[in-house]
Amino acid sequence: MNIHEYQAKQLLVRFGAPVAQGHPATSVEEARKAAEALPGPLWVVKSQIHAGGRGKGRFKELPETAKGGVRLARSVDEVVRHAQEMLGNTLVTAQTGPEGKQVNRLYIEDGADIARELYLSLLVNRETGRVAFVVSTEGGMDIEQVAEETPEAIHQFDIDPLTGVTDEDANAIADALQLNEQARVDMIQLARSLYEAFTAKDMSMLEINPLIVMDDDSTQVMNRGRLRVLDAKVSFDGNALFRHPDIREMRDLTEEDEKEIEASKHDLAYIALDGNIGCMVNGAGLAMATMDIIKLYGGEPANFLDVGGGASREKVTAAFKIITADPNVKGILVNIFGGIMRCDVIAEGVVAAVRDVGLKVPLVVRLEGTNVEKGKKILDESGLDITSADDLDDAAKKITDAVKKG
Numbered sequence: 001m002n003i004h005e006y007q008a009k010q011l012l013v014r015f016g017a018p019v020a021q022g023h024p025a026t027s028v029e030e031a032r033k034a035a036e037a038l039p040g041p042l043w044v045v046k047s048q049i050h051a052g053g054r055g056k057g058r059f060k061e062l063p064e065t066a067k068g069g070v071r072l073a074r075s076v077d078e079v080v081r082h083a084q085e086m087l088g089n090t091l092v093t094a095q096t097g098p099e100g101k102q103v104n105r106l107y108i109e110d111g112a113d114i115a116r117e118l119y120l121s122l123l124v125n126r127e128t129g130r131v132a133f134v135v136s137t138e139g140g141m142d143i144e145q146v147a148e149e150t151p152e153a154i155h156q157f158d159i160d161p162l163t164g165v166t167d168e169d170a171n172a173i174a175d176a177l178q179l180n181e182q183a184r185v186d187m188i189q190l191a192r193s194l195y196e197a198f199t200a201k202d203m204s205m206l207e208i209n210p211l212i213v214m215d216d217d218s219t220q221v222m223n224r225g226r227l228r229v230l231d232a233k234v235s236f237d238g239n240a241l242f243r244h245p246d247i248r249e250m251r252d253l254t255e256e257d258e259k260e261i262e263a264s265k266h267d268l269a270y271i272a273l274d275g276n277i278g279c280m281v282n283g284a285g286l287a288m289a290t291m292d293i294i295k296l297y298g299g300e301p302a303n304f305l306d307v308g309g310g311a312s313r314e315k316v317t318a319a320f321k322i323i324t325a326d327p328n329v330k331g332i333l334v335n336i337f338g339g340i341m342r343c344d345v346i347a348e349g350v351v352a353a354v355r356d357v358g359l360k361v362p363l364v365v366r367l368e369g370t371n372v373e374k375g376k377k378i379l380d381e382s383g384l385d386i387t388s389a390d391d392l393d394d395a396a397k398k399i400t401d402a403v404k405k406g
C-alpha cells in the first residue's frame, strides 16, 4: 500500500525526522489558508498523487510552457494562482503512464534554501534479509538513471537487526554522502529515526529524494547546514497492514485501480496489467507460470489473479466478474490445479459467473487435479461456449489463437 507525500511526512515527523512545515489542501481557499499559515518568503505547491517525477511532469490541460507538478511561489497570491491551475487537472509524469493522474490534493510547504540534493532510501535487502540504506550524492534525479549511468555513485549499507543503526553505520552513510559538520551530526539522528519508522510500521520502501543540506546563508538561520527531508515516498507491506490500523486509514482509494479495490474486498490477489488475456489461476506460482506461457505464445496477460488455495464458488464468481469488467479483456484463460481446491467447485463457479455476467469473449479452461472429471462434466453439460484444454501449453495456445482471430 502506498501513501501520499504529505502523509509520509506527517508520519516521519512522529519519529523525529526533520521535515518542513506544510499543510494539505483540497481547494484553492484551503491552499490560501495553508500558505498564510507558513512564514514565507518561499512556498512550494506540490501535487499529491501516488507517483514520482512530479516536478518534471506536465499537466494535460495546460500549455507545454506551463510549469510542472511541483512549483515554487514567492507570495501567497502566487500560491493561489498555482493552486487554481493545478487542482482538478491531470498530471502526467514518467511514472503515471500516458493517461496521467488527476490532482485532487495539494501540499503547501515551506520552501527550503537548498545547498545540496542527496538520495537516501531504505528497503529490504533480500539477499541478506536485512534493512538496507541506499544512498547517493546524486539526489533529485531518477535513481534508476543514476544506477544505469554511474552505479559507483550508489552506496548500500545493511543494518544489523540486533544493534539497529550504530554510530559507525551513520558515519559510513555520512561519508558516502560527503556530509560535514552539522549535517554529519544530523545524520546519526535521521538514520535512527528512519530505521525506527521503517521497522515499526512494516514499510517495504521509504525513499527520500531529495534529502537536502540547507544553504549556509539560508534565511532560516537555525537550519543553516542542516539536513531536511524534502520528498518522501513510502510503501507498506500489505501483509502486515492488519496490525497497523493507523496506516490503513491513510489509504486513498481514488489512487488505486478500481478492479484491485474490488478484488481486495474478496481477498483475491489481483494486479491489473496492460494486455488483453484475462487470467484466473490458483496459486501465485502457477499464476506467474501462466503469464509466462501466454507471453511465450505471443499473447499479453491483462492481469495477475490468484484466487488462492481454498477458493469458494463465490470467490471464483467475484474473480470472474472482475476480469470480465475490464474492457481490454479479449479472451479469458482459467487455469486451475485442484489440490486443496476441487475442480468441480471451480467449474460451478465459472458456470455460475458466466450465467450471471454473460460471456462476450472466448473462454479457455484448463482443469487438473481433484475431481477433474466431475469438473469437466459440469463445463460440458453447461451448454456454454467453453473451450477446454488438456495442459498448460494447449491452454495458452488455444487462448492466444482465439484472441488473435477475434
Ligand code: ADP
Pocket (backbone or CB within 6 Å): 020, 044, 046, 051, 052, 053, 054, 055, 056, 070, 109, 110, 111, 112, 113, 114, 117, 140, 209, 210, 230, 231, 232
Ligand atoms: P518529485 O520527485 O515528484 O518531482 P519532489 O518533492 O522531489 O517531487 O520535488 C521536486 C523538486 O522540487 C526537488 O528536487 C526540489 O528541488 C524541489 N522542491 C521540492 N520541495 C521543495 C521545498 N520544500 N523547498 C524547495 N524546493 C523544493
Ligand code: MG
Pocket (backbone or CB within 6 Å): 052, 053, 140, 209, 210, 231
Ligand atoms: Mg522527489
